[in-house]
Amino acid sequence: MEQNLGFIGIGAMGEALLKSFIAGGVAEAGRVTASDSNPRRLEAVENKYGIKTTSDNRSVAREASIVLLCVKPQNIREVMEEVGPSLTEDKLLVSIAAGVTTNSLEGYLGRPVPVIRVMPNIACTVGAGMMAVCRGRFATPEDEAVTSRLLKTCGRVLSVKEELMDAVTGLSGSGPAFIFEIIDALASGGVRVGFSRQEALLLAAQTLLGAAKMVLETGDSPTRLRDQVTSPGGTTIAGLHALYRVPVQAALIDAVVAATARAQELGSQVPADDV
Secondary structure (H helix, E strand, O other): OOOOEEEEOOOHHHHHHHHHHHHOOOOOHHHEEEEOOOHHHHHHHHHHHOOEEEOOHHHHHHHOOEEEEOOOHHHHHHHHHHHHHHOOOOOEEEEOOOOOOHHHHHHHHOOOOOEEEEEOOHHHHHOOEEEEEEEOOOOOHHHHHHHHHHHOOOEEEEEOOHHHHHHHHHHHHOHHHHHHHHHHHHHHHHHHOOOOHHHHHHHHHHHHHHHHHHHHHHOOOHHHHHHHOOOOOOHHHHHHHHHHOOOHHHHHHHHHHHHHHHHHHHHHHOOOOOO
16 A cells, blocks of 8 residues: 555544554555544554554644544534645545535635545444445545545445435444344343343344345345245244334334434534535
């Protein structure tokens, strides 16, 4: 990897990306620099990954060819005003700040710097994330390809239109929390029929992992796959009958819609579009 990578902000998600980049061989520790306002975070990631660290955001922006903006949305204005002058047209800015549009970031820069917006999820921490990406006005397909090559070490990558980014937040961004609830409920069912909590969690979590893998790898619809394991008069249809007595599917649809609406609401509160 020839590019120098710079992380502005190295919290939990920033570290998850860094870990995957290095483990996936798309980044060399000696060519990575991270900045953060927390000295303990900097010391921890420097010791753990062997990267360079600094408290100076400007130096990261100056030295890196790819700058990953991993700060909270409410800090965007302050950080962009600080590093904007150092982000020149020959650099690539990749932002994971939720709700902050590429147009907003370009407005802070005031010059045609390539910007890629990314919406990751928490499963990046175990290399099974779902990342959505969209390009700003000045980013090229090659810029997106470079970004996707990095992100694929963390999981799967989908290119979307920017107007769908809040929906990505509602589905794959918030989705792990919905799935954790399902796993917990299935495990509680397992405890109810005699398993220990640890055994039930293993059975439930691996079952969801396997089912998801079948959807991804077979290309079959969930409905078709469900029918393959639903025998007439069997155990599965008995369980499904119980499931259909409550509006589980409607509740999950409503959860995605509600999370998307909240993402839109939060995005409208980010003081970034008035530049």
